[in-house]
Amino acid sequence: MRARDLAVEYESVSVDSDALDAARLMAEHKLPGLLVLDERGEPKAILPASQVIKVLVPGYVIEDPTLAAVVDEQHADRLCRALASRRVGECLSSTAAPPPIADPEDTALEVAALMAQVRSPLVAVVRKDEPGTRLLGVITASHLLRELLDKPGTLG
Numbered sequence: 001m002r003a004r005d006l007a008v009e010y011e012s013v014s015v016d017s018d019a020l021d022a023a024r025l026m027a028e029h030k031l032p033g034l035l036v037l038d039e040r041g042e043p044k045a046i047l048p049a050s051q052v053i054k055v056l057v058p059g060y061v062i063e064d065p066t067l068a069a070v071v072d073e074q075h076a077d078r079l080c081r082a083l084a085s086r087r088v089g090e091c092l093s094s095t096a097a098p099p100p101i102a103d104p105e106d107t108a109l110e111v112a113a114l115m116a117q118v119r120s121p122l123v124a125v126v127r128k129d130e131p132g133t134r135l136l137g138v139i140t141a142s143h144l145l146r147e148l149l150d151k152p153g154t155l156g
Helices: 019-029 049-056 059-063 065-070 079-083 108-118 141-150
Strands: 012-014 033-037 043-048 122-128 133-140
Touching: 012 019, 019 033, 019 049, 019 079, 033 122, 033 133, 043 049, 043 122, 049 079, 059 065, 108 122, 108 141, 133 141
Parallel strands: 012 033
Antiparallel strands: 033 043, 122 133
């Protein structure tokens, strides 16, 4: 099975998308992360849900987690305000690596190896056309596992 056969439509956002809307999208669809596209519509990064949560948590609590126990519920309810008026690009880690990209002709094993190597729950499947690239879809770790478990011999 090839990457083009495994790729599915997946929610994506641009670097200029509203961060709060992106967080809601992840929450509503129970997504582990979102594919972030640059201004040309090409894959730029993966925004993991854990990174959005990190933006919500005040820095002093991250530095000293014991302080989380003394923050009252009223203050905790205001955490989502940290996303207000922010763009997705501002939520990306400064060390965010580009997303793993598979060629449409890559085998399931090649996709699995890439996913394992970079420890990513998502792999973008991209066809490189002139003058740029075209996103065909995304392969998630859970979708890849389902395919591999349902169809023995898929890796080759």
